[in-house]
Structure formats: C-alpha cells, structure tokens
Amino acid sequence: MTIKKLLQKKAIVITMASLISLPAVATETIKAVVIDGYPAKSMWVDEFSNFFIPEVNERLAKTNNYKIDWQESYGGTIVKPKGVLDGIKLGLGDIGIVTTIFHNSKLPSQSLAGVTPFISADARVVAKAIDEITKEFPTMEKEFARQKQVYLATGVVLDTYQIFSKERIESIKDLEGSKVAGAGIILRYLDGIENAAGVRGGLTDFYNMVSTGLVDHAMLWPEAAETFKIAEVAPFMLKADFGAVNTKTVTTNSRFWKKLPSEVKQVIQEVAIEYRDHVANIAMNRAKKSLDAYIAAGGTVVTMSQEARKEWADSMPDLAAEWAEGLDKKGEPGTEMLRAYMAKLKAAGFTPTRDWTAGLK
Structure with missing residues (x-):
C-alpha cells in the first residue's frame, strides 16, 4: 500500500471516529398545561385530547427537535367553565379553550355570530367566516391580547341552538x-x-x-x-x-407563546385551524x-x-x-x-x- 493510500485511510478513520464521538442533539421538552373548566367528556375537550394533542405531537416528531409534555386539567381541576379566560391570563394554564359566550364585556367582538341569529345552522361555514373576520380585522386578536393571550382559532361546537x-x-x-x-x-x-x-x-x-x-x-x-x-x-x-354560534376559542398565554420556538408555534397554529374544522365537522356529523x-x-x-x-x-x-x-x-x-x-x-x-x-x- 502506498504512503498516499495509507494517509487517505487514516484520514477516513479519524473522520468517522470524530463523528461517532459527537453527542446526539437532544430533543427539547416543553411543558404545557392545558385547561378547560368543562369535563373531559365534552366534545371539544375530548377532541382536544384525542385530535389536537396527537396531531401536534406527530408533527413535532418529524424533526424530533421538540416535544411537548402535556398536562391536561379539565372539569374544574384548575378552573371552572367561566374561569378559563382569567386562568390563562394569570398563567394557571398555558393553553386552553375559552368559552367566549361568558365574556361579552371583555370579548365583545366574539358575539358576532350570536347577534345574527336565524341565518346558518352550519358550524363549518360559521367557524371559517369568524376566523376570516379575525384575520381581516384586528379587533378580535386585540381583545385577547388585552387578556394577555394569543388567539389561535375559533371553535363552533354546535350546529344550532x-x-x-x-x-x-x-x-x-x-x-x-x-x-x-x-x-x-x-x-x-x-x-x-x-x-x-x-x-x-x-x-x-x-x-x-x-x-x-x-x-x-x-x-x-x-x-x-x-x-x-x-x-x-x-x-x-x-x-x-x-x-x-362561535362559543369557543383556543388561546395561549402570551408569555408562554413568546418563549416557544418558531417551529413549535407554526405547528400549533396549523393544528389549531385543523382542530377548528375538525370540531365543526363533528358538530355537524353528530347533529342528526x-x-x-x-x-x-x-x-x-x-x-x-x-x-x-x-x-x-x-x-x-x-x-x-x-x-x-x-x-x-x-x-x-x-x-x-x-x-x-x-x-x-x-x-x-x-x-x-x-x-x-x-x-x-
């Protein structure tokens, strides 16, 4: 074997050894407390557990850069149904489902579908329209910002009252x-x-x-x-x-959201919209x-x-x-x-x- 080939072989061995010795990049774990005052059997809560959370986990697992340690607290464990808005504002929960119908004074713009009855009994159409209004006008997001929260997506969990x-x-x-x-x-x-x-x-x-x-x-x-x-x-x-009527909104605590990596924010935002449509579809499918x-x-x-x-x-x-x-x-x-x-x-x-x-x- 020539000296040139010996040197090449030695270089390859050294390179491979150095790669093997490099530490694996660890997956960062993010803790997230999820709250809703309604019991776990409530449709939107059940679907948050069985659709929203698994979807986020699956997408984050594709890069394996981050994973979320979900701590779910429902049915009055941390807050009552009317207390989710304040609970997220105070940091008792990082992410949750606010029942907006209880907060007309703090979230007046959320009553838009409620003040226009006798039009549409299609949860899918109303949910999409409300979210479009949210993006076209800043009012809804500003109201949640004043409550120290970030608006993710609306939720229409019923076909009609x-x-x-x-x-x-x-x-x-x-x-x-x-x-x-x-x-x-x-x-x-x-x-x-x-x-x-x-x-x-x-x-x-x-x-x-x-x-x-x-x-x-x-x-x-x-x-x-x-x-x-x-x-x-x-x-x-x-x-x-x-x-x-849109009666639910998925939100996160502003401080919690600010600390999240961009990759995690993007995944949560994408899944929130899919959760909106998923829940609306279930509402319609279950109506009959x-x-x-x-x-x-x-x-x-x-x-x-x-x-x-x-x-x-x-x-x-x-x-x-x-x-x-x-x-x-x-x-x-x-x-x-x-x-x-x-x-x-x-x-x-x-x-x-x-x-x-x-x-x-």
Whole structure:
C-alpha cells in the first residue's frame, strides 16, 4: 500500500471516529398545561385530547427537535367553565379553550355570530367566516391580547341552538311569562317576548335548573342535550334553528407563546385551524345522531314554522346594529365586520330570516 493510500485511510478513520464521538442533539421538552373548566367528556375537550394533542405531537416528531409534555386539567381541576379566560391570563394554564359566550364585556367582538341569529345552522361555514373576520380585522386578536393571550382559532361546537322544555311549545307566545336558562348574548333572544326572563347558567347547570323548577326551558343544542341527558328533565325540543354560534376559542398565554420556538408555534397554529374544522365537522356529523338519541331517550321534537321563526326574529331588538355601534364607538370597525360577516354567509348560500344589516347607519 502506498504512503498516499495509507494517509487517505487514516484520514477516513479519524473522520468517522470524530463523528461517532459527537453527542446526539437532544430533543427539547416543553411543558404545557392545558385547561378547560368543562369535563373531559365534552366534545371539544375530548377532541382536544384525542385530535389536537396527537396531531401536534406527530408533527413535532418529524424533526424530533421538540416535544411537548402535556398536562391536561379539565372539569374544574384548575378552573371552572367561566374561569378559563382569567386562568390563562394569570398563567394557571398555558393553553386552553375559552368559552367566549361568558365574556361579552371583555370579548365583545366574539358575539358576532350570536347577534345574527336565524341565518346558518352550519358550524363549518360559521367557524371559517369568524376566523376570516379575525384575520381581516384586528379587533378580535386585540381583545385577547388585552387578556394577555394569543388567539389561535375559533371553535363552533354546535350546529344550532334549540329550546328544550318541560312542556310542548310551538311559538314565542308559549314562552311568555316563562324562565329560560341560557348563556351570554343568546339570552337576548328573549327580549321581545312578553315577561320572558333569561336565567344565566352553563351546560353543567341546565339539568338541575330545569329539574328543580328554577327554569321552564333551556337553550342549548342536541349534542349537548345528549351528553347531559336533558331529555330526562326536558322532554320537548322546539326546533327553532337559531343557528351556529362561535362559543369557543383556543388561546395561549402570551408569555408562554413568546418563549416557544418558531417551529413549535407554526405547528400549533396549523393544528389549531385543523382542530377548528375538525370540531365543526363533528358538530355537524353528530347533529342528526344526537337528535335521534334525544328522541330515543323519550324526547319529542316540535318543528317551528317559518312564519313563527320570522315572528321571533322580528320581535328581537336590533342586536346586530347595537353590537356594531358599540364597537364603532370604541374605535373598532364593528359595522364593517358585521357587513363582511353577513356577506360571507350569503356567499355561502344562506338567506337570513332577518337582514341584520338593515339597521346599520
């Protein structure tokens, strides 16, 4: 063997030895506390555990640069349903699902779908439209920023609100003088009904509120009615089809988000949008099944006539104009947001029972 070849062989051996001696790049572990006050059996919570988290893990595993140590706390372990917003703000949770319907004063722009009832009972269309509005106008993200949070994606977990009752009802006349359980802006749907009173509560409260006689009716959706066995206490459902409403938003604590590597941020943002569409699809897929389950459990469905729906819509105050004007006065583009949202739903093929832009100035 020539001296040249000996030197080449020696160089190769030295190079390989040095590569073998290099330490492997360690995967960085990031701890993330996930919170929601609702129980793990709630659809959106269950899907966060079984869709969102595995999807993030799988994508991070492709590079193996980072992995997340998820610590899930649901069902009041850290916060109650109404406490998620403050819990993430205070750092009790790093990421969570805020039920926005409880926070009309702090998150007024989140009521956009709620103030425009009787249009679309398609969770997928409403979720996409709300997220588009969020990107086109800064208002929603700014509201969460004031709560020390980063907005990731909206969540529409229901096809449409309905009325569940102890006794059969068919129109707003049957609701006169009664008490109705509900949450947030949805209770304003009762404002035009004589002596009807809204009583605030959450999904976990409705069963007892009806069974004890605190209320006569509850406003929720069939999938939730199945989950919380509402047919046992409210065996009549008025199919009013108020429409899908964005009631959930996935957010992260701002300080937690700022510390995350860019790769992790990108993955979480991508999966949040997919989670939005995934949950909306489940809401739609479960709608018929849940209605069948309600009937099988002893429930009776009463379909509201189109005339009665229009009567109800026209009886309401101009919720949308009030909402838009309230934001306009704060220097936010409320009127523009409302017009844009309505245009998106119309473009998707939905005809409003009431034109909520008619009262705009």
